[in-house]
Amino acid sequence: MKYSNDMIKSITLYILEKIEQGRGNVARATADAFDMSLNTAHKYVGLLLKDGIINKSKRDSYALAQKKYEYKFTRGDRAFESDTYAYDICVEDKISSLGENIKHIWTYAISEMVNNVIEHSNADNMYVTVLQNYLKTSVIVTDDGVGIFNKIKSHFNLPSLDEAICELFKGKLTTDDSNHSGEGIFFTSKMMDSFWIRSDEKIFAVSKFEPDILSDIGGTKSGTQVFMSLSNFSKKSAKEIFDAYSDTDGSFNTTRVPLKNAFDSAPISRSQAKRLCNRLESFEEVILDFLDIEWMGQGFAHQLFVVFAKAHPSVILKPINMSDGVLKMYNHVTKTV
Secondary structure, three states: OOOOHHHHHHHHHHHHHHHHOOOOOHHHHHHHHHOOOHHHHHHHHHHHHHOOOEEEEEOOEEEEOOEEEEEEEEEOEHHHOOOOHHHHHHHHHHHOOOOHHHHHHHHHHHHHHHHHHHHHOOOOEEEEEEEEOOOEEEEEEEEOOOOHHHHHHHHOOOOOHHHHHHHHHHOOOOOOOOOOOOOHHHHHHHHOOEEEEEEOOEEEEOOOOOHHHHHOOOOOOOOEEEEEEEEOOOOOOHHHHHHHOEOOOOOEOEEEEEHHHHOOOOOOOHHHHHHHHOOHHHOOEEEEEOOOOOOOOHHHHHHHHHHHHHHOOOOEEEEEOOOHHHHHHHHHHHOOO
C-alpha cells in the first residue's frame, strides 16, 4: 500500500514518540496502530536508522539520535552586549528548517533569558547548551552570577526562597521596574512545552518533572540555570500566548497560579493566603489552579476568597480544578458573601 505524505509523517512521528517513551518492540506497535504488515513497519524503522534519526542500542531497542552543542560567553563578549547575539550564534541555524512560529518563539525566549543574564545576574560567564533531536529542541542557559531566587528574595524582602518562586508564577515581577516589565519569564514559560529555572537548590517549573529528566541536564550550585524545550512540530505561536493573557489593548492582565507549585502541602493559613495575594491586585483576572490539591484550610480560603475579594472587587478570582474537599471549603466561606 502506498501511503500519502501526511500518513508517512504520522507513522514517522508515532515511531519516534514510542521510542522516546522507551517503548520496546516499536515495529510491532506501529504495525498494530496503522494496520500494516510487520515487514512494512520494520521498513519505516529501517529508514529512520538509515537517515541517522534514531540509533539502535540492541535488538528491537532504539534511541533518538541527539546532537549537543555547547557555547561559552564571557562578560565583555558581544553576547553580553546584545540579547539577540546568543540566538544568532547558538540557535538560529539549528531551527532554520522549522516553522516560522517556532522561530518567533525561540527568538523571543532566548533574547528574554539572555537579557536576564546581562541585566540582572552580575555574572561573569554565560553558558548556552542546545540539545536537539528530530522531535524537539531544548536550550539551557546557565550563568555563574547571583541566583535569581535569592535576588528576588532580597530585593522584595521576602521571608524565603519559596516566596520568591511563588511571585515568579504570577508574572509582572522585576527587580528593575524602570527598565523592565517583568513579563519575559512568564510568557516564555507559557510558550515552551517544558520550562524550569533552577537556582539555589530550588526549582521554578511550569509543571512538575520527574527526577530523571532533571538529572540528564546537570546542576548548578551557584548562579541560575534555565531549561526550555519545544517540539519541532509545535503549532503554537507567540501571538496566541500573548493574546491569551492580554486584553484588547495588549496589556498583560491575566495570570495563572498553580497552587501545587506554590505550596509544598495543602494551603492552610491566612498568612499563606496573604503571601499568595501579594501583587494580585495588578491583574484583572487571576486563575487559581487547584489541580492535585485535596483540601484547603478555612483561614486560607476566607482570606483569599472573602477578604481579598472584598478589598479588590475589580480582580476576578477564577478557581479551577477544585477537588471535592477544596470545593466544599470554597462554598463554606463564600456562601455568606
